[in-house]
Amino acid sequence: MGAEIEQVDVLVVGAGLSGIGAAAQVRERLPGLSVVVLEARAASGGTWDLFRYPGIRSDSDMFTFGYRWRPWPGEVALADGQMILDYLRTVAEEYDVDRLIRYRHRVTAAAWDSTEKRWCLTVTTPEGERRLAARFLWNCSGYYDYEQGHQPTWDGMADFEGTLVHPQHWPEELDYADKSVVVIGSGATAVTLVPAMASGDGRAAQVVMLQRSPSYILSRPGRDPLARLLSGTLGRLPKAGPLGRLAGGAIFESTRWANIMLTIGSYQLARKSPGVVRRMVRDSTRKLLTRRGEGPGFGAEEAEALVSEHFTPSYDPWDQRLCFVPDGDLFAAMREGRASVVTDRIKTFTAKGIELESGRTLEADIVVSATGLRIKLFGGIELSVDGESVRLPETMSYKALMLSGVPNFAYTIGYTNASWTLKADLVSDYVCRLLAHMDSRGYREARVERDPAVGERPFMDLASGYIQRALDLMPAQGDRAPWRLKQNYLTDLRVMGRPVDDGVLRFS
Structure with missing residues (x-):
């Protein structure tokens, strides 16, 4: 040198x-x-x-x-x-x-x-x-x-006349408003994309999450409840003064450690008593899909069937990373008919969509391959x-x-x-x-x-x-x-x- x-x-x-x-x-x-x-x-x-x-x-x-x-x-x-x-x-x-x-x-x-x-x-x-x-x-x-993300190869991909994208290389000009969209995958990226594409003024006409097998998906508040509670009390102090700075530090440290202990506790429970956590996640998912009063949603029996087919993984919690959705937005999109989930395997792409091994065909203008890293x-x-x-x-x-x-x-x-x-x-x-x-x-x-x-x-x-x-x-x-x-x-x-x-x- x-x-x-x-x-x-x-x-x-x-x-x-x-x-x-x-x-x-x-x-x-x-x-x-x-x-x-x-x-x-x-x-x-x-x-x-x-x-x-x-x-x-x-x-x-x-x-x-x-x-x-x-x-x-x-x-x-x-x-x-x-x-x-x-x-x-x-x-x-x-x-x-x-x-x-x-x-x-x-x-x-x-x-x-x-x-x-x-x-x-x-x-x-x-x-x-x-x-x-x-x-x-x-x-x-x-x-x-x-x-480059992980992109599997399926039969017939070259025949597909729509748009195929991977989330890692999202085209800025992609317009999915009023389009039929299929999102392949059931991990963190897929459960984020589905409610996002099914919401807002430029939302897709329909969004289907196509998964080969179910994943564990849990809802958590988009805003931390403890932080909101503490901010409502300690947050009244003047922010510029020493008491305000002390209060801000206390809010952060308290919320941080509460989340640390919750994460560790839930992980340890999942490893020691996976059946308990399975039932907790299943019960929570069923409640999030069930119709509330006069609002949209599924009846109790239909919600139970959806959970059994699409939200009951074959593996134990934390064998793979859990997926979290804020305020249950994925389940809200399903309740309101803006999104749906299909559990099946891809047989082949066609010019207009995807043919599944069950014989069902999913029509799609856009296919998002949320297939991982x-x-x-x-x-x-x-x-x-x-x-x-x-x-x-x-x-x-x-x-x-x-x-x-x-x-x-x-x-x-x-x-x-x-x-x-x-x-x-x-x-x-x-x-x-x-x-x-x-x-x-x-x-x-x-x-x-x-x-x-x-x-x-x-x-x-x-x-x-x-x-x-x-x-x-x-x-x-x-x-x-x-x-x-x-x-x-x-x-x-x-x-x-x-x-x-x-x-x-x-x-x-």
């Missing part, structure tokens, strides 16, 4: 939720370190700038999806994409992160040199390929492919250590934030059973403490090596299709701490809060 290569202390890959949070915390807590954020796209915000489909929103409450150290304002629990994007960009501006971001800078390779104790990164930019050197590399690009860990960067390529399946994750045999490298991947940011905040705190520990003692390298006595477990313990399709491309997880985290915020908070010099992480 020549002297012309720019060198930084911490290089963050990705300017989305994780990357903005990481850079903000390094700047706040370690102001003596230089930080650069490289973003492959032309804008910040990550997922929340990329996805533009109707109704896009968080399916985690914003009091835990927002950063712990920068409270989410207001009472909205399930915020739309624009609100989240505005929040992220506000945080980037407040913490002076926006000036650190270099757009259209895609890291293609990162090579660690043990002699120099630094990473050399190959970066594609609008001006051509260039190289940067970094003491510490922090990957915050998530785990899915930003270029493609996994691409660390943005597809080619990692190497001293000239040897890093094969991810041969590595083991340490505390779900570092990889065995890969020095001075951390990554942020959020929870699969809770808010992404709960985990991202834990990672940010740990990495900042790690960097401070290294600086205070003059260490130039931090590395973990695999322990042959530690058994392997899957990197992500979910049965979701997008996870299962990519398990053989991922690192392993260990069968015990610190090589395995519990996916429980309270436990992980304790484990990751321990001193970084734990005898497993080696410094030199």
Whole structure:
């Protein structure tokens, strides 16, 4: 490496939720370190700038999806994409992160040199390929492919005369007003799209959610009840004064911890007593579909039949991620006849729609393939250590934030059973403490090596299709701490809060 290569202390890959949070915390807590954020796209915000489909929103409450150290304002629990994007960009501006971001800078390779104790990164930019050197590399690009979603191939797709779109690449000019729409899928994207396309002035004539098998779908208030209650009392204090600021902090912390405990409690109940949670979800769904007084909806027997056919999954709760809908909007659209659900398998596309294996045909002007994501860990960067390529399946994750045999490298991947940011905040705190520990003692390298006595477990313990399709491309997880985290915020908070010099992480 020549002297012309720019060198930084911490290089963050990705300017989305994780990357903005990481850079903000390094700047706040370690102001003596230089930080650069490289973003492959032309804008910040990550997922929340990329996805533009109707109704896009968080399916985690914003009091835990927002950063712990920068409270989410207001009472909205399930915020739309624009609100989240505005929040992220506000945080980037407040913490002076926006000036650190270099757009259209895609890291293609990162090579660690043990002699120099630094990473050399190959970066594609609008001006051509260039190289940067970094003491510490922090990957915050998530785990899915930003270029391409998962798109199955069905017979007859070429014969379809309508419009076929994937939510990851939503055409801005797409007009679905008064059109017949079929949304393929039953995950978080599908249950967001269906009520959004079936509502408003430019709504579709009919929207059908076509699912191969049912998913667990739960309703939760769009505005957090506890936040509303506390805002109605403490919120009367003058906001500009110290009491007002104290009240605002109390509202946020109380609501945040209530949501944390609710999430952990419901997850633990689902794992220990899945039958109980099954019945609770089933009863709730039936009530949301049943006619209320003189209003629209289904009779008790019809609602029960709909739940049995379309909302009773074959797997236990949290074997796959649960889907949340604000204020039951999906079920309201079904009650009012604006949307419907069909559980069947696709036989073939036709010129005018989709023919199902049951023999039924769904006519469609537009088909939305909400069929999920493609996994691409660390943005597809080619990692190497001293000239040897890093094969991810041969590595083991340490505390779900570092990889065995890969020095001075951390990554942020959020929870699969809770808010992404709960985990991202834990990672940010740990990495900042790690960097401070290294600086205070003059260490130039931090590395973990695999322990042959530690058994392997899957990197992500979910049965979701997008996870299962990519398990053989991922690192392993260990069968015990610190090589395995519990996916429980309270436990992980304790484990990751321990001193970084734990005898497993080696410094030199």
